[in-house]
Amino acid sequence: MSLLWQARFFTTVNHLRDLPNTQVPEIAFAGRSNAGKSTAINILCNQKRLAFASKTPGRTQHINYFSIGGAHVGQHRKDPTKVDEITALLVDLPGYGYAEVPGEAKNHWNELLGTYIQQREQLAALVLIMDARRPFTELDVQMLEWFAPTGKPVHCLLTKADKLNRNESTNALRQARTVLQSYADEEGQAFPFSVQLFSALKRVGLDEANDRILDLLGLSDSSAAVDDGDQ
Template sequence: MSLLHRARFIDTVSALGQLRRPGLDDGLPEVAFVGRSNAGKSTAINLLCNQKRLAFASKTPGRTQHLNFFEIADRDQRRGLLVDLPGYGYAEAGHQRQSEWDEFLGRYLAERAELRGLVLMMDARRPLTDLDLALLDFVAPRKLPVLALLTKADKLTRSEQAQVLVRTRAAMPDHTVQLFSALKRVGLEEADAKVLGWFPPEDGRPLRPKEEF
């Protein structure tokens, strides 16, 4: 059983000050999931964690603007946190509130010391939109490793899958890019291994050799 299958929800926050709550201020490594609304982020998190409703999407895309934290624990030792960030690409709440959310999320991505890596969800039929590229540019100064999952890959032919994979890898040479399909369970094991590689194991050593970026 994958360690990710033990994920459990622990908190949701909507302001930077709330990150000092117990359970969120222990210095544990965090892996954040980001992507456009409707890119399949919640579905991918649930599949990786082997739980049907661990993460769930709002019925109104772009409406839910919180950070949801899920704890990963091995026996009695807490190993890290998964963080489900709001989907971007919609502005349903008005300019002022959207501006507040943008500042909150921007500061989390730019300043959160515990953040170890990003899982970027992109619809395989429409990868690297302007918003995706803007996100990558924003986090580039931190040199965070990024795992890009090209979701809904089952909706493409094999030839189309190969083409989009080549194009996206060429555009993101410093990061990992792979096809992913929740329906066909494509890319599940590879994504699981990559995410777990960002968490230390029980004895404190990396689960896999540390990658250089």
């Protein structure tokens, strides 16, 4: 059983001043609206409604935190989360890419996102979720360029890979690697960016993504000895 299965809702943040005063590692999930971010989070955490996708694109403009550790597994549990026992936090960032979002809200959204991913010391890595059929849109590239100067890892999930045939999947992965390898620091060293194919529907790449996320958080999946009776 993966440690990610312990995830449960922790808090929602709409202003930088309200970011939790925790010191455990965080990994953030970012992606264009409709790229499958909520679905990816839910299947990785083996829960159906941990992360929510708004029916109105662009409406969800908050940062949602899910805790690992500090509570029994299972969203139906009402016991409080023991903050001092949390081992890591999963961070669901607002989906981006819809023109319907009002200008003032969009500016607030961009400031919240940009400042969080560039300055949050506890942020260990970014998981960038992109539709395998339409990767590296202008906004995906903007997210990469916001985050790259931190020198922290990015792991890209090319979702909906089940929509591609074998040749298309191979090409999508190769092209994504080419784009990521084009990013380098001032000394010419490549940034720690990685990519994989992913499909929630067909469960493609699920184990690979799980292992990579736990590794980026500094957690070992072998320690995920959760009693089934706690579910």
